[in-house]
Amino acid sequence: MAYLELSGLTKRYRDSVAVDGLSLSVERGESVALLGPSGCGKTTTLRMLAGLVEPNEGVIALDGAEITRTAAHRRNMGYVFQSYALFPHLDVARNIGFGLEERGVARAEREQRVEDALQLVRLQGLGHRRPRELSGGQQQRVALARALVIRPSVLLLDESLSNLDAKLRDAMRHEIREIQRSLAITTLFVTHDQVEALTMCDRIAVMNRGRIAQIGSATDIYERPATRFVATFVGRANMLPAERGADGRLTLWGEALPAAAPSGGEVDVFVRPQRLKLAPAGEPAGADMARVSGHVLNSVFVGDHIEVIVAGPGGQRLTVEIQSGDAPPPDGAEVAVMWRAQDTLVFPREAA
Amino acid sequence: MTRQPRLAWLLAPATLFLVLVYVWPTLGLFRIAFNEVGPTGAMIEAWSLATWRHVFADSFTFELTLNSIWLSLTSTFLALLLSYPVSLFLFRTESRFRSLLAVIAIMPMLVSSVVRVFGWLAILGDRGLINSLLQSLGVISAPVRMVYNWTGVTIGLAESIMPYMILALLAGFGRLDRTLEEAARSLGAPPWRTFLRVTLPLSLPAIALAFGLGFILSMSAYITPKLLGGGRVFVLATEIFEQATTNTNWPVAAVLAVYTLALLLGLLALSNLFSRRLQT
Numbered sequence: 001m002a003y004l005e006l007s008g009l010t011k012r013y014r015d016s017v018a019v020d021g022l023s024l025s026v027e028r029g030e031s032v033a034l035l036g037p038s039g040c041g042k043t044t045t046l047r048m049l050a051g052l053v054e055p056n057e058g059v060i061a062l063d064g065a066e067i068t069r070t071a072a073h074r075r076n077m078g079y080v081f082q083s084y085a086l087f088p089h090l091d092v093a094r095n096i097g098f099g100l101e102e103r104g105v106a107r108a109e110r111e112q113r114v115e116d117a118l119q120l121v122r123l124q125g126l127g128h129r130r131p132r133e134l135s136g137g138q139q140q141r142v143a144l145a146r147a148l149v150i151r152p153s154v155l156l157l158d159e160s161l162s163n164l165d166a167k168l169r170d171a172m173r174h175e176i177r178e179i180q181r182s183l184a185i186t187t188l189f190v191t192h193d194q195v196e197a198l199t200m201c202d203r204i205a206v207m208n209r210g211r212i213a214q215i216g217s218a219t220d221i222y223e224r225p226a227t228r229f230v231a232t233f234v235g236r237a238n239m240l241p242a243e244r245g246a247d248g249r250l251t252l253w254g255e256a257l258p259a260a261a262p263s264g265g266e267v268d269v270f271v272r273p274q275r276l277k278l279a280p281a282g283e284p285a286g287a288d289m290a291r292v293s294g295h296v297l298n299s300v301f302v303g304d305h306i307e308v309i310v311a312g313p314g315g316q317r318l319t320v321e322i323q324s325g326d327a328p329p330p331d332g333a334e335v336a337v338m339w340r341a342q343d344t345l346v347f348p349r350e351a352a
Numbered sequence: 353m354t355r356q357p358r359l360a361w362l363l364a365p366a367t368l369f370l371v372l373v374y375v376w377p378t379l380g381l382f383r384i385a386f387n388e389v390g391p392t393g394a395m396i397e398a399w400s401l402a403t404w405r406h407v408f409a410d411s412f413t414f415e416l417t418l419n420s421i422w423l424s425l426t427s428t429f430l431a432l433l434l435s436y437p438v439s440l441f442l443f444r445t446e447s448r449f450r451s452l453l454a455v456i457a458i459m460p461m462l463v464s465s466v467v468r469v470f471g472w473l474a475i476l477g478d479r480g481l482i483n484s485l486l487q488s489l490g491v492i493s494a495p496v497r498m499v500y501n502w503t504g505v506t507i508g509l510a511e512s513i514m515p516y517m518i519l520a521l522l523a524g525f526g527r528l529d530r531t532l533e534e535a536a537r538s539l540g541a542p543p544w545r546t547f548l549r550v551t552l553p554l555s556l557p558a559i560a561l562a563f564g565l566g567f568i569l570s571m572s573a574y575i576t577p578k579l580l581g582g583g584r585v586f587v588l589a590t591e592i593f594e595q596a597t598t599n600t601n602w603p604v605a606a607v608l609a610v611y612t613l614a615l616l617l618g619l620l621a622l623s624n625l626f627s628r629r630l631q632t
Contacts, residue, residue, distance in 0.1 A: 052534050072537040073546075085535035088527065089553045098549075099539035150539060 001064060003028035003186060004049075004154060009058035011044050011210075018044040020210035021058070026154075029184040031177075032215075033197035036207035037233065042190045045207075046156050049188065050077045062153055073102070078152030082159040084143040086131035092118075092142050093127035099150035117145040120179060137168045144176065148183070155180070155187045161196060173200055194234050198222070206230045228347040231270050238276070238318050242269045242346065250346065253292040253312035258341040266349035275343040276320040278308060281334035288341045294318070296335055299328035310337055385606035395602055403603040407611070416608075417615065420587040423502070423577070424570035427509035428517075431566050432559065435514050439521035439558075440551075443528065454522075458515040465512055469579040472508045473499055500582030508580040513569045517562040524558025560627035564620065571616055588612045 002025035011019040019041040026032050034042040047053040049060060051072030060068045067075055086095050093114050100110045118124050121141035131139055140160065147155060157176070161169045177200045180187050191197050197204045198218040205215040206229075214226040225231035232239060242250045242257065250257040252269055259269070271290075285291035297309040297317065301324065308320045308328050318337055322328060329335055388396045388403060407413055442454050460468065475481045476498040483495040498504050528551065536546040574589040581590070588608060596605035 050534075050538050052538070071542075072534070073540050073542050075538075076540070077538055079535070079538040081531055081535060083529075083531055085529070085531040087532060087535070087550060098536070098541075102540035102545065146535075146539065 001061070002026055003030075003063055004188075005059075005061040006045070006049070007059050007061075009045065009048060009060065010056050011041070011048060011053060012056050017210050019048070019055070022207075022210065022212060024205060024212065024215070026186060026188065028186055030203065031180055031187040031189065031201045033189045033191055033201035033204045034207055035191055035194060035197040035204050035234070036213075037192060040207040041210040042192075042207050043158055046079075046158055046188060046190050049154065050079045050156055051075045052079075076150065076153045078147030078150060078155045080143045080147045080155070080157045080160045082162060084131075084139045084163075086139055086142055086146075088131055091128050091130055092123070092134070095131065095142055096127075096146045096149050098146065103150065113149055117149040120148065121145045121175075136164055137172065140164060140172060144179070148179070148185070153186070155185050157187065157189045157191075159190055159192070161191070162193070169196075176200065198234075204234075206234060208233070225270075225345065228268065228270070231345060231347065236273050236319070236321070237270060238273055239268050239270050239347075240316055240318065241349070242267050252290075253294065253314065253316070255292050257290050257344060258288060259290070259344040259346055262346060262348065267346050268349055270345040270347060271339055271343055273307065273319040273321040274305070275339050276318065277338050278310075278320055278322060278329060279336040279338055281336055283336050283338075285336075285338055289338050290341055290344055291336055291338045292318070293334065293336045296329050296331050296333045298331050310335060381606050381609055384602050385610050387603045387606075389601055389603055393600070403607050407604060407607045413608070413611075416586055416588050416591050419585075420571055420589070420612075423505060423509065423585075423587055424567045427506045427570050428513065428563055428566035430506060430510040431514045431517050432563060434510070435517040435521060435562065436555075436559070439518050439525070440555075442518070443522055443525045444530070457518050460511065461515040465575045466579070468512060469508060469576060472504065472511070472580060476504055476507065499580055500584055502581075502585060504580040505577050505585045508576045509570050509573055512573065512576055513566045516569060517566045520562035520565045521555075521558045524561040525555060527557070528554050557627060560623060564623045564627075567619070567623075568616055571612065588615075 004024075004026040006022060006024045009019055009022045010017070022041070022045060024032070034045060036042050044053055048055045051067075051070060051074075055068065058068070059066060062075075087098065090098070093111075096117050097110050097114045100113060105113070114127065115124075118127055121144055123138060123141055123145070126134070126138065131142065134142065140163075143160070160176075161172055164172060173196060179185075180200075187201075189197070189201055198221075201218075203215060203217055204221050206213045206221060208229045214221060214230045216224075221230060221234050225234065228239070231237055240252060242252050243254075245251045245256065250259055250267065250269070257269065279291075281293055292312060294310040294312040297311045299309070300307045303324065305321045305324050306326070306328050308322060310318045310320055312318070320337060384395075385403065386399050386401070388398045388400050390396045438457055442450065442457060445453070447453070473480065477483070478495040478497070478499075480498075482498070483492075486492045487495065498507070532550050532554065533546050536550045537543070541549060572589055574593055577585050577587050578590050578593065589612070592605050592608045592612070595601045595608065
């Protein structure tokens with residue numbers, strides 16, 4: 001049995017199901033991201049773990065002991081709130097020491113541990129400031145220190161970086177990852193930002209409509225999305241309806257695809273924009289390559305890459321990403337689009 | 353305000369109105385406080401401090417002051433104990449009846465204080481609801497005196513200021529973020545510790561606001577001390593009324609009124625200082 005075990009967890013509200021029979025195992029010291037769009041139940045799951053929301057059904061077990069109905073203050077979970085939730089009437093040191101005071105840790109040890117925690121998040125000397133005198137990034141660190149200082153069984157991070165600006169977010173991402181690794185602390189990280197999930201966690205659970213759509217490593221999720229939802233939610237995607245040829249094989253824009261077709265039903269073809277290559281019209285496809293032809297609609301410079309929009313005969317569009325150093329073909333140019341057969345995935349049309 | 357002169361015009365109607373019906377009469381009151389009372393009891397126009405000397409030489413004035421402050425403190429404190437949980441509930445509840453419940457909580461404001469006093473007489477009187485009940489249960493043999501004394505006035509006054517205090521508390525709860533309580537719980541604080549360490553400290557500004565308002569209302573309350581006190585409860589407000597009507601001694605009434613006003617302003621400044629310290 002894993003260190004943290006959620007099984008069949010369900011939370012219903014008056015007219016909706018926030019979390020629907022969710023099961024998840026997390027090993028000791030592992031870092032798992034709950035990734036999904038807003039309303040997918042990821043925060044509710046985290047709150048159930050912390051004891052702030054009571055599940056309707058299901059079991060939460062920590063280190064072999066069931067804690068499903070244990071009161072929040074007896075769970076020893078370190079929760080970092082999206083808004084940080086620092087106590088405005090207490091200074092930084094007392095914010096961080098709050099959990100230690102509640103645990104009856106003696107003053108001398110408490111002060112030492114608060115000092116260590118301040119050092120860990122690189123806020124030495126700011127212990128006597130009030131939270132509102134700190135910048136957003138500093139407040140974030142205080143919230144992290146406050147959750148870590150109690151040596152929690154599990155660290156729970158709720159969209160903890162979403163209130164920071166992009167540059168600071170990058171820095172904090174690495175910092176938190178490093179702290180998480182050096183303390184070997186079991187971590188659950190709720191986010192809607194795939195970059196955060198991909199870079200900060202050992203495994204990612206992609207959630208949709210209260211369930212886990214897929215769980216696996218960053219590479220698994222990105223390269224082998226299990227469902228259409230995961231494929232489109234994580235990373236950029238081209239998703240186009242495929243036709244079936246007379247022989248039952250799949251075709252796209254009238255050209256045969258080197259991809260196995262699941263039997264029966266309408267299907268969509270999925271391929272990532274950066275896996276597509278542009279070639280002069282009429283250039284033949286190599287072995288194990290897929291190829292379609294169309295004309296360039298327009299190109300958009302995005303900074304680190306250029307998006308070239310290619311329209312097929314039926315007006316459907318593919319987005320091709322090329323390096324921003326390369327010159328995109330002129331608008332209206334006839335081009336061939338090629339990609340490796342192994343980069344093609346096929347999903348049933350209706351399945352979510 | 354000086355940077356937005358056009359905005360200041362929004363204040364014009366109220367200012368005009370208040371000058372006419374409040375500032376002008378108050379100035380008149382100040383004027384009367386310096387008049388004298390002749391041997392016949394008639395008021396003599398003068399610029400004299402004689403009435404002031406007379407009023408402050410009388411130890412009764414001191415007694416009235418203590419009575420007023422004590423009555424206001426006790427009734428405001430009682431009202432706060434009752435209002436705080438109600439306000440916290442109204443602030444927190446997600447019930448769809450929330451606005452209805454809030455209206456019910458402040459409903460007593462809609463009833464005249466004279467009517468409310470008679471309601472209390474029916475409940476607290478010698479043959480009132482409580483005494484009859486306790487007697488029929490055999491808890492007491494003779495009725496317990498709860499009206500026409502300080503007890504009755506304190507209870508009645510507390511009830512009459514409660515709606516205002518509930519509104520003031522609700523307005524002052526701004527900073528009370530539920531997430532902070534969740535943070536405290538996640539850090540290991542049981543509910544009562546969470547209340548003591550987070551909820552209560554963060555609602556101190558609201559409490560100060562409500563307490564100040566309740567105190568001012570109690571200090572200036574006249575009907576409740578008069579009717580529920582049954583002539584046995586003497587405070588500044590009742591004395592001013594007695595002097596102005598029964599004794600028709602306007603200078604003394606005016607001096608007492610100006611004195612009460614100064615007393616309230618002084619206490620208000622004190623509480624301002626105190627609540628500003630709370631904010632930091």
